[in-house]
Amino acid sequence: MAAVQEMARLQRVLFELEREFLRTATTLIYRVGEPELKYLLCQHVWESAGHARFLRERGREMAGFGNGEDVRPEIRRLFTEAILPEDADVALAGFYGAIKPALLHAYRHYLSATHHLADWPSRKLVEEFIGDEERHAREIVAFQKDSPAAAEWTQHLGAIIAAGGGLLGERTRIPLPTDFIWLSDRRTYRHPETCKRGRYPTCSSVFSYDADETPIVRPWLVDPATDARVIRIMVYVWLMMEMDAVDYLATVFLDTPNAPFDLHHDLARHLWDESRHSAFGYRQLPKLGVDLTTVEHSLDLYNILVQMPPHERYAMMTMEFEAGSFPTKALVMDRIRELNDFEADTLLAFDRNDEQNHVRYGHRWLPEMMALFGETRPVEEFVKATQAHFKTMAERFGGRTPHGLPAERRLTGNKIKALVGIA
């Protein structure tokens, strides 16, 4: 069985690498500003979660894969190091210039080392993953920014990988230089107090009761007298602002290092869903004549939630924001149908379907996340207390981002009316 055990050992390492990638590469998401890059990272993280799950499934069919899901310390140390650059572009360079190429090399090694017929089930998976990794490398190119710091950091991580002889020990080991300094010996990572939105203007919230202040005017969403075309633009802004959810949900992975893998798998799916919902708005608004540089991005939810522990973040997300959004969204969907806009109907239908899954994830995983943090109250009681905590935190950390644009330049409810041709 030595041959099987050796291949299972390699699969186990690959599983741990993909697992750790999603725990740590998610820290890039709220630190980079460009929406398209956030979307791409969410997609790559989701694909990595898929790789990890398939590896675990196949690995467990083979003797020697092991039952647990723990990540060995050397792998954890590499990824803990990888998140430390303060400049997100530099951190991105490390992930995509050092770690991902080494991972691709490791998959190629697996393919060359295994028996094509005996290990056919693994081979098919690994071929698939190699295709994904090659595509990831192509997809990220447009977002990579070369700099001396990026090159130096890529080399730094490369040296760590080389010291292990590649990620699978498939290459000759090159010992670390004697003057090598681990950044993780000197500092620890902290989530930034606020998230980035690149070249887009920011604000505290896109929701209000004032049609001259924000694009989404709460009473208009549910008022039967509101023009459906106005509702369509408002709901696309709402969807685009699910970028909030992308940014704060991305913080939860790193903060739950001991979560079962299936929890991170479902969080990765949740994250990717939210990024798609945000892209619905981001891609459709310009088609309706909205200049995206006039749409402010709201930062309140990230700013408030990052101050709360991860299980409270997740509780607010699934049990409050998502569970609470259905009645209004149902009304909105009815109104949109008046427009015979098949694409809008489709996007909203998928959004609703995804959101139902998210609430389901919440019911499944919130108790487990609470347990990770020693929270023993019944879920309902914990959620109530968290809602109250959120209120006090919102008073302290919310409402602090001033409008990035003067009223005459930003998209507001009244501007939306003008845009669709009603005064």
Ligand SMILES: [Fe+2]
């Ligand atoms: Fe969503």
Ligand SMILES: [Fe+2]
């Ligand atoms: Fe959601």
